[in-house]
Amino acid sequence: MQAQDINKLEPSILEAFPPSSVYAAYIYDLESNKVLLSKNSEQLMSPASTLKLLTAVAATRVLGNDFRFKTDIATKHAVHSERILGNLYIRFHGDPTLSSDSLMSLLQGLKQKGVKRVDGDVILVGDDQAPSKAPGWVWDDLGICYAAPVSAFMIDGNCVPAALVPQLATYVGKVVKKRNLPITVNSNATFDKKRQQAFCKLEMTSTYKNYFYLTGCHQGDRSLNLEIAVNNPKQFALDIVRQQLNSLNIKVRGQIRLTDVSPMGLVTIGTVYSPPLSQMVEAVLLESNNLISDGLLKQLGRQLYGGKQSFEKGVAALKRTIQREGIDLSEAVIVDGSGLSRYNLISATQLANVLKLIATRPLYQRILQNLPIAGVSGTLKYRAGFNRETLRHRVQAKTGSMQGMSNFAGFIMNKQGEPTYAFVILENGLSLNGKTTNAATALAKFISKK
Structure with a gap:
């Protein structure tokens, strides 16, 4: 031209x-x-x-x-008589693609090695002291999954899919999680089925323990899909690991807890990777x-x-x-x-x-x-x-x-x-x-x- x-x-x-x-x-x-x-x-x-x-x-x-992110499990002691004698470490490295299914496959590796009990603690290791949200993120975006917190601990995108479902006998909706992920969501939100309310919107509040409460109203009479961003990625990771160990029937004599430093001398016994x-x-x-x-x-x-x-x-x-x-x-x-x-x-x-x-x-x-x-x-x-x-x-x-x-x-x-x-x-x-x-x-x- x-x-x-x-x-x-x-x-x-x-x-x-x-x-x-x-x-x-x-x-x-x-x-x-x-x-x-x-x-x-x-x-x-x-x-x-x-x-x-x-x-x-x-x-x-x-x-x-x-390049790939990795998430791994490690110990200082070999498996002995169906037990890990000391602590079990799960090391998170900020993989934004890590799924709960991948984490489960990592823990299933323990089961395949015959592990039925951890005599020490299960310790989640992650460098996670810095803020998980950047300056200038709009506050009313923060409960939505496209603004989920960015952390060393990211599982399933730090996002829980759910739906607000109308109840047949009442205008009050019920929140139903689409996956069995460890957050609590309660609601007294209503459906404006005849679209008669001039001011009708939903609001979500949350606590640091990943407890969510939905209020307000939604116009219409059909289920509304929700994508709920977790508020506390560390707690979310702790609760998922606890849930998965229970489902595998692996007992933990100590605590399930967090640290930001991995000790020296650990031996890696299982690893999962992100896509390239x-x-x-x-x-x-x-x-x-x-x-x-x-x-x-x-x-x-x-x-x-x-x-x-x-x-x-x-x-x-x-x-x-x-x-x-x-x-x-x-x-x-x-x-x-x-x-x-x-x-x-x-x-x-x-x-x-x-x-x-x-x-x-x-x-x-x-x-x-x-x-x-x-x-x-x-x-x-x-x-x-x-x-x-x-x-x-x-x-x-x-x-x-x-x-x-x-x-x-x-x-x-x-x-x-x-x-x-x-x-x-x-x-x-x-x-x-x-x-x-x-x-x-x-x-x-x-x-x-x-």
């Missing part, structure tokens, strides 16, 4: 955005290495989940595609998985700086890695790896520079391959506006959505499936009733005119 053509096209692209929103737009030709469109591209804006592109790049660069980093990054990009993204961020911090895991170390490691790739983040504000924090600020130009890196470096080709495809996969499969023929299969991008935000960072592909243009569209300040198809409209206009 010639410069004079894009100058004519710019007004028609930008008119897709309402005057009430704050937006930035940047389009770059990867073949000619020319900026085709730059509007407000140096302005710092909330990136939401487009920030995950930086996390994916940094994790790939530092940890490598074959390449698969975890796929979940981060395609599904926009926040827990995995922030779990990887904390692992970055531990890898580069050692010591205890924290968001602060992770962010320092991320910025250091990206800046060593030649991208200046000195003005950016980054406090997590998922983009959940409202404190995050980054410019369209900075995101575009990350996209250029992804498009041109073989190391990052899997990141490009794992981006959602418009109308086909991930968060762009059913995204409003992206199923139109002009964009379907042609756009691959990371989405970033929170209340008042609709962001996209990715590529326009040619017919051979190769990235031709890198683009970033950040739109903040959207009305709750406003359109979220503005970016799709702008991209469709660009593609149709090029």
Whole structure:
């Protein structure tokens, strides 16, 4: 596209955005290495989940595609007469993909070795002194699974699926857990079956012991699916281990307790691993998985700086890695790896520079391959506006959505499936009733005119 053509096209692209929103737009030709469109591209804006592109790049660069988290069990003493003579240690290393089924398989290994009793304590080891929530996470998101706490102890995503079920004889609903996981949920929430109440919403309160109480009302007469984020990951892990040992009929003479330091001289007797980093990054990009993204961020911090895991170390490691790739983040504000924090600020130009890196470096080709495809996969499969023929299969991008935000960072592909243009569209300040198809409209206009 010639410069004079894009100058004519710019007004028609930008008119897709309402005057009430704050937006930035940047389009770059990867073949000619020319900026085709730059509007407000140096302005710092909330990136939401487009920030995950930086996390994916940094994790790939530092940890490598074959990296796996591990969770293991260890002792100082061999199994003797169906007993572990001392303590049993279960060592958690912040695996955000660890499931209760995987943990059970680890403990079943004890049963297969003939263990029926632990004479000492069962000790859960995890470096978990730092906060499990980043600054700027919205408080009313914290009971929902997409904002589950990021901890050394993460089992089943620190999330319990449940449903609020209407009772036949009353308007009061009952919370039914879909899995037998150790949290307590009580409710006096009601169903507004005839939708007659003007003010009707649900509220969840919780205690540090993972006791939850649901109040308020829900409009309608059908069951409502819930995803409840645990409040205390340590307690959740303790209770799951206790539950599983009981189900295996393995007796513990001592306590089931926590520590943050693993003693010297332990012998590992069983290990389970996460999927490789390449698969975890796929979940981060395609599904926009926040827990995995922030779990990887904390692992970055531990890898580069050692010591205890924290968001602060992770962010320092991320910025250091990206800046060593030649991208200046000195003005950016980054406090997590998922983009959940409202404190995050980054410019369209900075995101575009990350996209250029992804498009041109073989190391990052899997990141490009794992981006959602418009109308086909991930968060762009059913995204409003992206199923139109002009964009379907042609756009691959990371989405970033929170209340008042609709962001996209990715590529326009040619017919051979190769990235031709890198683009970033950040739109903040959207009305709750406003359109979220503005970016799709702008991209469709660009593609149709090029």
